[in-house]
Amino acid sequence: MSGTCRGISKQIILQRQMPFVRVELWDELFAQSNENAEYWDGVTHVVSTIPPDKSSGADPVLQYVFNSPLLSDKDQMKWIGYIGTTSVYGDHGGQFVTEDSKLLARGNVRKEVDLAWQKLAVEEKYPVHVFRCGGIYGPGRSMLDAVLRKENDNETASQKAR
Numbered sequence: 001m002s003g004t005c006r007g008i009s010k011q012i013i014l015q016r017q018m019p020f021v022r023v024e025l026w027d028e029l030f031a032q033s034n035e036n037a038e039y040w041d042g043v044t045h046v047v048s049t050i051p052p053d054k055s056s057g058a059d060p061v062l063q064y065v066f067n068s069p070l071l072s073d074k075d076q077m078k079w080i081g082y083i084g085t086t087s088v089y090g091d092h093g094g095q096f097v098t099e100d101s102k103l104l105a106r107g108n109v110r111k112e113v114d115l116a117w118q119k120l121a122v123e124e125k126y127p128v129h130v131f132r133c134g135g136i137y138g139p140g141r142s143m144l145d146a147v148l149r150k151e152n153d154n155e156t157a158s159q160k161a162r
Contacts, residue, residue, distance in 0.1 A: 002021060008025065044076055044079070046061070051110070052112075062113070066124070081131060083133055084110060084113065084131070085134070086132045086134040088114045089105065090103065099132075
């Protein structure tokens with residue numbers, strides 16, 4: 001079993017927490033992606049949580065793995081999970097949103113990536129399962145964090161007014 005992360009400190013923490021998992025640095029592993037094709041030999045299951053690249057907007061896993069010659073046998077893939085964000089749904093005017101709802105986000109890079117994963121399933125026949133999770137914005141950036149900040153700001157303002 002193996003996985004990737006982007007930082008050395010994260011790699012060390014993950015390796016300590018899960019000594020049975022080989023943790024690789026993504027950027028080092030795919031800097032010379034064609035030289036690392038053997039990494040994918042025998043891989044049958046993938047879970048991707050990597051956000052789109054900030055500069056290009058591309059999904060690194062799609063770009064370096066599924067849209068490249070790295071997989072010599074695409075039939076080896078038994079299950080692929082992509083964990084995206086609920087922001088792809090955009091504004092539905094307060095209506096309920098389900099997995100069947102249209103993706104209305106405008107100019108949303110994550111929406112384009114989400115659609116690219118769906119295309120991989122439909123057109124390329126990969127066994128892709130798309131999951132959308134709210135609050136995957138990084139430490140301190142979820143909606144719950146925003147509510148807590150607002151409450152703290154209101155308390156501070158109230159204390160200053162006294």
